[in-house]
Amino acid sequence: MHSSKGNADAPSLDPADWPQFRQIAHRLLDNCLDRLQGVADGPVWRPVPESVAAELASPIPRLGLGTEGTARAAERLIAPYPTGNTHPRFFGWVHGSGTAGGMLAEMLAAQLNANVGGREHGAVHVERTVIGWFRDLFGLPEAAGGLLVSGTSMATVVALAAARNRLAGADVRKLGIAAAPRPLVAYASSEAHGSAAKALELLGLGRDALRLVPVDTGFRMRPDALAAMITADRTAGRAPFAVIATAGTVNTGATDPIGEIASISSREGLWLHVDGAFGGLQILAPELAANVSGIEQADSIAFDFHKWLHVPYDAGCVLVRDRQALFDTFASRPVYLSGGEALAGGEPWFCDLGPELSRGFRALKVWWTLTEHGLDRLGQKIADNCALARQLATRIEPESGLELLAPVALNIVCFRALAPGLDPAPLDRLNAHIVTELQLRGIAAPSTTRIAGRLAIRVNITNHRTQPADIDLLVDAVLALAKELRP
């Protein structure tokens, strides 16, 4: 029975027995460390058994299980079935691999339970520090600002909202996008990530507002085609407002010629946004940094800490060249959020730079990771991953049973197994089957994509645990499975 009377002097939600809670907490921490330390000994991935899924789908508990019961349930039902991205042979999509230190930072952040929407407290200073670090690394001016968000998808929404607000030719905050005198359009290469189109959908422009610029043989945006498309859109009465250049495409790791694109967008008065989700961080590796030259001219940059910097999920960042553009787009403070003295100080508040009011302390795990390992070591791991990708390409090239499907520009290798005499469709199915079996058997977890219509085994290495032997093991397994599974 519910009582509407309440019971004001009932105990809080804190443990009734702190010593016992400590024991459970220490045991859980040890188990977490055991899992991390031994991750390479287990399978990369295993399916969630139906019985476990059914148990997880149980109704909301009316009465709690207590700390011990909850910890046991979590370790039995959840911990054994991870994504796999902490394993050295996780090569799917673009996933960072996390760190042991990042786990500690998450625990500390949870203890502090900071709300980083604003006000005056330590967490706000940490986030400002992190923003300043990356503003300087990317060569943006002092006037730049930004904030931490869930990831590059959200960072792109925030950045393009600022671009739309500045260039729509109408007060879109008050009147909405319908008040824009001409339809707004933006440009990205045909290899751009799906989050760009999604952002334009959310901003009320529609996905057709994203014009896909053709790429060259290295899968990079063709600046000549971009210039021609801008001219054609203007002639047709549309209003080009933004160009999205990609540093590190998700399919092949290609980086658009950002400098050339910057010249065009500056000449045309467009907002240059760089999607540098993982590839923007090439800037941290001296031998790769030149690939992203021109990024310092961007009006905004979106990138992730949870990919190539291995900060635990989730943590991304948006940087905007002119911080005022974020204020103009998002600032709005009703009376109950008035700034003031003491705890109500700490201006500017992050809630005025983006769409969210309550915000977690993502900056702590970023600060922690950089402070623990240092920029040089993290940059070296990025360069090492690219060396592993080259190692993989070097193993594939002489194998008559394997074929490279795209140049290896960075950390991504797209290839496939060949089976002489097999038609294109069954060959695609064979390669998809190889990937499925690699995952099901827990050997490795690449993903798939299509390159020029052909199904590719796609190996992305944003993984600080991968060693050369893991690459050899993968190639051997693909070759063996190609023989075994061939129809």
Ligand SMILES: *Cc1c(COP(=O)(O)O)cnc(C)c1O
């Ligand atoms: C992963 C990725 C995104 C999306 O980033 P999230 O952090 O998943 O939101 C965008 N662009 C590229 C190139 C990516 O690799």
